[in-house]
Amino acid sequence: MATPSPQPPQTNGKTTPKLFETIGTFGRKKKIREAEAAQGIVQEGKQAIDGNEQHPVFDTSPESFVLADGEERSMIEPGMINNYDYQELRKILINWINDELSDHRIIVKDLTEDLYDGQILGKLVEKLSGQQLAVVEVTQNEDFQRAKLKMVLETANRLLGLDGQRVRWTDKGIHNKNTVEIIHLLVALIRFYRAPIRLPPNVQISILIIQKLQGTLHKRVQTESLTEAYDELSKRAEPRDxxxxxxxxxxxxxxxxxxxxxxxxxxxxxxxxxxxxxxxxxxxxxxxxxxxxxxxxxxxxxxxxxxxxxxxxxxxxxxxxxxxxxxxxxxxxxxxxxxxxxxxxxxxxxxxxxxxxxxxxxxxxxxxxxxxxxxxxxxxxxxxxxxxxxxxxx
The missing domain is CATH 1.10.418.10 (Calponin-like domain)
Structure with missing residues (x-):
């Protein structure tokens, strides 16, 4: 006598999913997660290649700054971070540096994070001036970084013919990742060496300055001009005669x-x-x-x-x-x-x-x-x- 085939158990009128169906569901979910991860990697790579990363908004509020009495700090006003002209200027400067230093296989992705220690700035000044700088190649020591950055900036200032009163950057500011000071230096180098690029004209940024006076934090906002009116080859535009x-x-x-x-x-x-x-x-x-x-x-x-x-x-x-x-x-x-x-x-x-x-x-x-x-x-x-x-x- 034939034995009847076993029937799947019934639960509330529903059939329990078969094992292969469960495995298939897990497989589909895994593929979806892999596809999403791959898409994220592609997007991240595309942003890195395009060099159009957004400058991060400060997580620290101005009130949380630890300042000595009389000391002041400055930061880009958060509302200006995504300003189109500002971001376009950053992108142009990054692409220019990467073009200049392509022979060194140097790729800059962020002006602040990549230039603050003086290593890439030194290479850029050497390339533009044709002069070899007597500085150490790579150092992780912060004191050595500051000393190297100071030497690079002194050389740049001498080449640009600038004295202390007209310099809009300092080794302290750049090493503390002051983006505005870094941009001022790069724009000055572009103008002096007549780089064949067009800078966006009249780019301005609002700077929030926090100063501690007699135990109280005081705020003020000032407008900083990063570029002026230029025509091609970074030359100041004036009426033609x-x-x-x-x-x-x-x-x-x-x-x-x-x-x-x-x-x-x-x-x-x-x-x-x-x-x-x-x-x-x-x-x-x-x-x-x-x-x-x-x-x-x-x-x-x-x-x-x-x-x-x-x-x-x-x-x-x-x-x-x-x-x-x-x-x-x-x-x-x-x-x-x-x-x-x-x-x-x-x-x-x-x-x-x-x-x-x-x-x-x-x-x-x-x-x-x-x-x-x-x-x-x-x-x-x-x-x-x-x-x-x-x-x-x-």
């Missing part, structure tokens, strides 16, 4: 201007035994250290520029210098190959002398452009001198 139109659209007139200006300059500087340019052309490198401009304006205005005010390696007759005989004093003058800092100082002296003579070029010419031998900027300066003094004869 007739010189811009001639230089950009009529090259034949530019050649004629070069000839006239070169003849004028050589005629005057030859009295100091100085050859500044070819007879019919302008070589901007001859003026990049500012010396020829300083000597030219001194000749035209009829005064002697003390050599102590500029960087030279002059061999000067002290008697001739004392009586102000320019022809004799400069006769044996030999120029040195100045550092960018020395060149920048000389050019700024020249622009100040021109301003005293009634030629104000501060809104049209940057000293950095002259140092970098930019033809248009150099020719503009020389043409303005020529226009004012072309009828001067000796």
């Amino acid at each position: 007739a010189f811009d139109m001639i230089f950009d659209h009529t090259p034949e007139k530019v050649h004629s201007i070069k000839q006239s200006v070169a003849h004028f300059i050589n005629m005057h500087l030859s009295r100091l035994n100085i050859e500044s340019s070819p007879p019919d052309d302008i070589d901007p490198h001859s003026f990049s250290d500012g010396l020829n401009i300083v000597f030219l304006i001194g000749m035209l205005e009829g005064y002697f520029v003390p050599l102590g005010n500029i960087y030279t390696t002059a061999s000067v007759d002290p008697i001739a210098e004392a009586v102000g005989t320019k022809e004799t004093a400069f006769k044996s003058h030999n120029y040195m190959e100045s550092s960018p800092h020395h060149k920048l100082h000389n050019v700024n002296v020249a622009l100040e002398l021109l301003e005293d003579a009634g030629i104000n070029l501060r809104n049209k010419v940057r000293a950095e452009d002259i140092v970098n031998a930019d033809l248009k900027a150099t020719l503009r300066v020389l043409f303005m001198i020529f226009s004012k003094y072309k009828n001067v004869r000796y």
Whole structure:
């Protein structure tokens, strides 16, 4: 007699799930979890590659800062963290650094976390300046990090020609991960070395400053400008004038201007035994250290520029210098190959002398452009001198 097949037990009219069905359910759930995890990894990787991470909002409230009396702290106002222009500027700066340091296989993802110790900043300054910095490569010691960062910033400030009053960053601020100070430094490097990128113009950020006075925390908000009005190549945008139109659209007139200006300059500087340019052309490198401009304006205005005010390696007759005989004093003058800092100082002296003579070029010419031998900027300066003094004869 055949044995009947066993029937599955009944529970409240429902059939108990079979084992393979239960395993199948677990398998589907596992696949869903794996897919979600994979999607998260892909999204995280995409954000890292795009370099468009959002700066984290501060978890610590200002009231929880531990400050000594008179001490102050600053932070980006939380409401400004996701500001579009600010985030776009951060993204552009990150991409620029990664492009500059691609040969070193360095990838920056966050300005604050990656630059605060001076390691990557040092590599960036070396790449831009072409100078090797005498600093240790890698260090985890905080004191060594601070010492290295200080040396990197001192080098950067010297290359940029900045003194203490005009510097908007400190080794303490950057090491404490002050994003605004880091951005100020990077923007200054971009402007000075004329990086071929466009910065978003007029980016401003609100800074919340907390100060402790007599045991009480005081708050204030100030607006910080991170960029100004720039056109391409990080050059300050100014209204265009007739010189811009001639230089950009009529090259034949530019050649004629070069000839006239070169003849004028050589005629005057030859009295100091100085050859500044070819007879019919302008070589901007001859003026990049500012010396020829300083000597030219001194000749035209009829005064002697003390050599102590500029960087030279002059061999000067002290008697001739004392009586102000320019022809004799400069006769044996030999120029040195100045550092960018020395060149920048000389050019700024020249622009100040021109301003005293009634030629104000501060809104049209940057000293950095002259140092970098930019033809248009150099020719503009020389043409303005020529226009004012072309009828001067000796």
